[in-house]
Amino acid sequence: HEDYQTVDHDVLVIGAGGAGLRAAIEAAGDGVRVGLVCKSLLGKAHTVMAEGGVAAALANVDDRDSWRVHFADTMRGGQYVNNWRMVELHAREAPERVKELEAWGALFDRTVDGRILQRNFGGHRYPRLAHVGDRTGLEMIRTLQDHGVHAGIDVHMECTVLTLLTDGGRVSGAFGYDRERGRFRLFRAKAVVLATGGIGRAYKITSNSWEYTGDGHSLAYHAGAALQDMEFVQFHPTGMIWPPSVRGILVTEGVRGEGGVLRNSDGRRFMFDDIPENYRPQTADSEDEGWRYTQGDRNARRPPELLTRDHVARCIVREVREGRGSPHGGVFLDISWIKDRLPNAAEHIKRKLPSMYHQFRQLANIDITRQPMEIGPTTHYVMGGVRVDGDTQMSTVPGLFAAGECAAGLHGANRLGGNSLSDLLVFGKRAGEHAARFARTNGAVSIDGAQADAAARAALAPFERHDGAEQPYHLQETLQERMQELVGIVRTEREMREALGAIAELKARAAHVGVRGNREYNPGWHTALDLGHLLTVAEAITRSALERRESRGGHFREDFPEKDPAYADFNLVVRKGADGEMQLAREPIPPLPAELAAIIEEMTG
Ligand code: FAD
Numbered sequence: 001h002e003d004y005q006t007v008d009h010d011v012l013v014i015g016a017g018g019a020g021l022r023a024a025i026e027a028a029g030d031g032v033r034v035g036l037v038c039k040s041l042l043g044k045a046h047t048v049m050a051e052g053g054v055a056a057a058l059a060n061v062d063d064r065d066s067w068r069v070h071f072a073d074t075m076r077g078g079q080y081v082n083n084w085r086m087v088e089l090h091a092r093e094a095p096e097r098v099k100e101l102e103a104w105g106a107l108f109d110r111t112v113d114g115r116i117l118q119r120n121f122g123g124h125r126y127p128r129l130a131h132v133g134d135r136t137g138l139e140m141i142r143t144l145q146d147h148g149v150h151a152g153i154d155v156h157m158e159c160t161v162l163t164l165l166t167d168g169g170r171v172s173g174a175f176g177y178d179r180e181r182g183r184f185r186l187f188r189a190k191a192v193v194l195a196t197g198g199i200g201r202a203y204k205i206t207s208n209s210w211e212y213t214g215d216g217h218s219l220a221y222h223a224g225a226a227l228q229d230m231e232f233v234q235f236h237p238t239g240m241i242w243p244p245s246v247r248g249i250l251v252t253e254g255v256r257g258e259g260g261v262l263r264n265s266d267g268r269r270f271m272f273d274d275i276p277e278n279y280r281p282q283t284a285d286s287e288d289e290g291w292r293y294t295q296g297d298r299n300a301r302r303p304p305e306l307l308t309r310d311h312v313a314r315c316i317v318r319e320v321r322e323g324r325g326s327p328h329g330g331v332f333l334d335i336s337w338i339k340d341r342l343p344n345a346a347e348h349i350k351r352k353l354p355s356m357y358h359q360f361r362q363l364a365n366i367d368i369t370r371q372p373m374e375i376g377p378t379t380h381y382v383m384g385g386v387r388v389d390g391d392t393q394m395s396t397v398p399g400l401f402a403a404g405e406c407a408a409g410l411h412g413a414n415r416l417g418g419n420s421l422s423d424l425l426v427f428g429k430r431a432g433e434h435a436a437r438f439a440r441t442n443g444a445v446s447i448d449g450a451q452a453d454a455a456a457r458a459a460l461a462p463f464e465r466h467d468g469a470e471q472p473y474h475l476q477e478t479l480q481e482r483m484q485e486l487v488g489i490v491r492t493e494r495e496m497r498e499a500l501g502a503i504a505e506l507k508a509r510a511a512h513v514g515v516r517g518n519r520e521y522n523p524g525w526h527t528a529l530d531l532g533h534l535l536t537v538a539e540a541i542t543r544s545a546l547e548r549r550e551s552r553g554g555h556f557r558e559d560f561p562e563k564d565p566a567y568a569d570f571n572l573v574v575r576k577g578a579d580g581e582m583q584l585a586r587e588p589i590p591p592l593p594a595e596l597a598a599i600i601e602e603m604t605g
Contacts, residue, residue, distance in 0.1 A: 006185075014194050015404070034151075074090065081570075105147070116130045121254075173189045182525070229413070232411075262332065270331075278604070310413075
């Protein structure tokens with residue numbers, strides 16, 4: 001037994017991306033003692049990578065926009081299995097949160113009359129994404145950090161939380177280690193906010209960074225919280241595919257928002273070939289109309305490239321499967337063609353999409369102002385996550401809150417682009433506010449040392465395994481390959497059964513994982529410790545995906561290709577059973593209040 005370094009907070013926020021920072025700022029503003037933990041250096045969270053923008057019905061570019069339209073768009077994008085209360089709060093509060101960010105110093109791109117400029121994105125009826133070129137996340141993180149610096153938050157950088165601690169059914173803190181020296185740290189807290197982001201690293205091809213191993217999902221699950229909607233994983237249609245070293249890196253939807261088009265090897269704009277019925281009335285029926293839409297013509301309808309991500313990704317898979325793909329197994333995304341329409345096209349592209357221009361120049365030796373890009377789908381975002389109360393963001397475990405990508409509900413079966421950054425702000429704030437309130441109104445917690453000791457022993461066990469031990473990287477890679485192959489964009493019962501078998505086998509092997517060296521900055525050890533989270537998340541995704549015998553949003557079953565109304569009124573929820581096994585249940589979605597139902601009726605009717 002070693003003496004752990006112990007720290008005390010009222011509210012502990014795990015994760016320093018947009019959701020975590022916003023939660024910490026709010027909680028600190030309430031006067032409670034706040035700690036903020038993150039795996040890497042502050043400012044390096046995933047949020048910094050966000051490109052396209054933050055969705056909010058400011059109605060600066062099109063005055064027909066309103067929270068009601070944003071509400072209806074988000075529900076339709078999520079195929080109506082969203083937590084409608086969250087969708088309502090998000091649509092109502094996003095504009096306020098964006099203006100607040102501006103008041104804190106964020107410099108958004110401007111309209112000619114000096115208001116926040118908004119751009120088009122898939123599934124949003126009007127131009128709605130406030131942005132800073134294609135580096136919106138960077139500006140958001142910078143602003144939140146600058147603001148947060150003055151809020152008296154204790155920051156614990158390069159520290160990974162391994163497990164949550166509980167006290168009589170209530171959360172009481174967390175236990176982790178500092179990555180640099182490998183020393184354990186014990187956090188005592190009256191409330192904990194999970195803001196750990198997504199799960200992309202459960203797949204081989206992903207836009208997500210190394211940090212996205214589903215830790216928050218898994219921490220919550222093992223602490224007894226329910227997860228929901230885990231079958232809904234978003235595969236973004238446009239990731240880089242060539243050269244192999246950059247495979248998966250995101251190509252922002254902003255490229256299509258600015259007029260970029262998708263073509264197959266025959267040069268055909270194949271997105272015109274398959275437009276879903278419920279989007280047909282709002283989709284352009286000629287290339288010319290689509291172009292006019294991207295240039296702000298209010299009477300034009302959007303091009304089919306801006307249909308929802310799940311649909312675009314599947315169309316790309318179809319083109320490739322049917323032999324009309326690009327040389328490296330994707331399709332072409334072309335923005336250079338706009339030189340036929342715009343006098344200063346090259347300058348325009350460089351100004352609107354500076355990161356994309358540099359990304360392709362440097363990584364693929366492609367000049368996007370003159371050449372098409374080769375792209376294909378990449379695992380991007382998880383709609384599923386911790387099941388929370390829509391107003392407070394509290395999970396099913398008292399005192400445990402979740403916000404941002406690791407929480408579920410807002411996006412239903414499919415997230416619209418831009419709705420994540422706004423999610424972080426709206427629900428990060430709410431989680432921080434309610435966690436602080438919980439901490440103030442509930443008494444002290446006590447720490448059960450045995451829980452921490454057990455976690456410490458489990459974490460150190462890999463150092464004691466040598467001969468014949470399993471390699472952490474090898475297991476991680478195998479899991480990623482199996483998930484990519486068997487539980488990816490197109491799913492079948494047979495393949496997912498095979499995946500469950502593979503996961504069970506990998507779980508057994510993970511119990512024998514061994515690492516060399518010592519505890520000081522040991523990446524092999526870190527990988528061994530992440531493995532458990534990845535396996536938990538992979539199992540939750542696969543079990544839920546097997547149970548949903550229909551296709552909806554991000555979840556597509558080749559054996560059940562249609563949407564089935566029998567699956568429209570519940571969420572799939574996983575919990576850890578008393579026997580330690582994963583259990584699946586159907587939780588009914590409460591009926592939509594008349595006022596909200598009327599909005600949907602009006603917008604889609
Ligand atoms: P993150 O920003 O990922 O932060 C997670 C934090 O948790 C990190 O600090 C991490 O270190 C910490 N953490 C994780 N596990 C642990 C642990 N065990 N212990 C301690 N700390 C831990 N969305 C949009 O709305 N618009 C966009 O334009 C957009 N573009 C995107 C572009 C890219 C390339 C990617 C990958 C995503 C994009 N998204 C976009 C999605 C959006 O960026 C993410 O969903 C969002 O940033 C997630 O924020 P978060 O606060 O939930 O988590």
